[in-house]
């Protein structure tokens with residue numbers, strides 16, 4: 001068969017149902033093969049949208065997300081989602097068309113060296129040089145994208161090679177990759193030492209992250225935390241791995257985390273990190289981070305261990321393998337829960353003194369935090385929430401109490417504005433039975449708002465709850481707090497008229513400015529059949545607190 | 560809970576994290592798949608992570624599908640452990656050895672063109688002889704010398720001839736191999 005047909009067959013054999021993309025000259029043969037294939041192609045309106053949709057699909061389902069683009073500008077438009085998937089470890093495969101192999105290197109029409117451009121931001125990339133490589137490369141790409149620490153893999157296919165006739169047979173077993181052996185099983189001796197250290201700890205904190213979600217190990221994580229009264233905090237990427245609220249739950253940690261979580265890290269004697277990477281939004285000033293603590297670090301990527309914070313007890317392995325063993329070893333020691341009493345007293349005092357709070361309006365004004373609480377009420381906490389980047393993202397992390405994994409989809413590492421809407425489309429395609437709501441900001445939404453057309457045409461009934469503060473709120477907040485209130489280029493004004501824009505795209509749009517109308521409007525939006533945009537006008541100059549100013553220590557939290 | 564090899568009681572105050580900087584020169588021997596772009600990936604990783612390579616030598620091995628890359632790095636500046644772990648993440652890198660200085664034979668080759676008019680010529684030739692270097696080209700004003708040895712040895716030869724005027728120098732970077740056991 002044609003190599004293009006083999007490529008589609010190989011995707012189907014990997015279990016792919018949906019791909020997101022946009023065609024072009026170099027990918028015409030691939031799109032011709034799609035014509036006869038069982039693959040469902042969802043036409044995005046910008047390759048960045050296709051890429052983020054593939055990410056949303058992967059984050060919501062745990063399956064590999066796939067996006068197609070043509071050569072040159074199509075491929076370069078994918079760079080942002082590829083980098084985003086790298087930073088947040090999202091299992092994705094990107095297939096790009098390339099110019100004819102004899103034109104490569106000649107600055108041919110729509111030629112871009114996409115393997116070169118993306119080299120620093122892919123887990124791996126493969127440039128096809130012989131059509132017979134195509135099925136095997138697809139198999140390798142899926143294996144690499146989805147195992148170990150997941151990530152993006154790019155397959156670049158010159159348009160002459162993909163037209164060649166090749167034989168196709170489904171791949172059997174994992175591909176032979178001599179240089180790729182992700183470690184999966186944790187070393188039992190290390191696990192035992194960790195259990196013993198934990199049994200001796202008087203002020204322990206369990207700090208979990210996105211790796212628990214990747215590992216599908218939320219249940220194992222809960223079991224571990226509940227094998228004793230261990231205080232638990234999560235990064236923004238880990239939210240949902242442990243149910244919030246809960247007796248042992250301290251709230252999120254880091255720059256916009258709770259005081260209880262950050263102060264507990266600061267005073268801890270032992271921190272057990274599971275599937276998190278000591279990002280600078282967590283550590284703040286590295287030299288003053290958790291100065292009294294020893295560290296157990298569980299991560300599937302050995303390079304994460306001791307990268308930023310030296311680990312005393314490193315455990316390399318999949319969280320799903322390590323956690324049950326750690327729980328078993330810890331339980332066997334029958335540790336005295338009483339030893340944690342003083343620690344809990346201290347934590348409770350922080351919780352009582354510094355709960356997350358905001359001053360609600362006395363009139364009809366909608367406070368952004370109130371909006372998130374209303375979303376929680378309206379969805380019963382059951383929806384998938386995707387988010388864009390900014391203040392609204394942090395308020396969602398603080399005030400929406402995620403209690404299941406894969407229900408909170410956001411761009412943490414790269415912090416990509418424009419991620420929210422397309423990732424919501426991907427999530428809805430992956431999980432049609434769940435409500436999917438994108439919480440966005442007016443600055444972020446416009447960056448990929450063309451994907452409203454995708455939702456309309458493909459009848460993907462997502463809801464967008466736009467937190468409209470007329471500003472690049474997060475940047476405005478930093479200018480207010482750290483740049484003497486010299487506001488520069490942060491006012492987004494009153495354009496566009498969002499309800500008109502929504503209607504132009506074939507959505508329903510509704511503007512909400514009165515607090516009393518908000519819960520009803522949200523419920524109605526959720527109940528209606530098609531895609532809906534709620535343009536919610538909130539306080540323009542609210543700041544997101546509490547906050548550790550960048551480069552400071554937990555003790556310096558403000559607000 | 561007795562388990563051979565683990566302490567029965569783990570006291571937090573006894574736990575230590577391993578030190579990141581070793582303070583010495585390291586030679587890393589990488590076995591890599593001979594695929595297009597593999598060198599670009601390695602070079603890109605070094606620049607992206609801010610690691611500085613002192614020397615780099617690439618060449619074929621006894622297996623035509625596999626190349627060997629020898630890198631030298633300063634362990635006083637770079638956490639070698641982090642460098643090797645990052646390199647391991649490259650799918651085309653099959654094996655990495657942080658070579659043990661005790662059991663490693665390392666050699667580099669250099670070509671040096673030195674000013675050597677009538678007065679200086681004798682001394683340059685003497686240095687060459689002491690360092691067991693070869694004169695491979697001669698002109699009226701210069702001598703070109705080929706020298707093989709450890710990095711340190713070439714450094715000292717360079718120091719000796721530099722006062723005469725070093726016109727041009729090229730070095731290959733070190734390649735290294737593990738000493739075989741005398742009974743094997």
Ligand SMILES: Cc1cc2nc3c(=O)[nH]c(=O)nc-3n(C[C@H](O)[C@H](O)[C@H](O)COP(=O)(O)OP(=O)(O)OC[C@H]3O[C@@H](n4cnc5c(N)ncnc54)[C@H](O)[C@@H]3O)c2cc1C
Pocket residue numbers: 087088089148149150208209210211212214215234235236237238252253254255256257274275276277278279281282298299300301304317318319320389390393394411412413414415416474
């Ligand atoms: C405006 C803004 C503000 C932010 N503020 C905060 C904040 O206040 N608090 C906060 O937490 N974040 C914040 N972030 C996000 C932050 O930038 C990082 O993205 C986030 O902290 C990283 O989360 P993580 O450590 O869980 O790592 P992830 O990026 O989710 O990485 C997962 C880790 O788990 C490992 N892993 C993967 N799979 C497995 C497996 N199967 N088993 C074991 N390990 C595995 C990976 O190797 C990796 O080390 C903010 C982002 C933005 C844009």
Ligand SMILES: Cc1ncc(C[n+]2csc(CCOP(=O)(O)OP(=O)(O)O)c2C)c(N)n1
Pocket residue numbers: 388389390391392393415416417418440441442443444445467469471472473474475
């Ligand atoms: C693509 C991109 N460009 C710029 C930024 C820098 N940035 C971070 S937050 C932010 C403002 C976000 O504004 P909005 O979406 O309206 O959200 P708000 O903070 O007001 O809730 C900007 C410009 C970014 N993160 N991503």
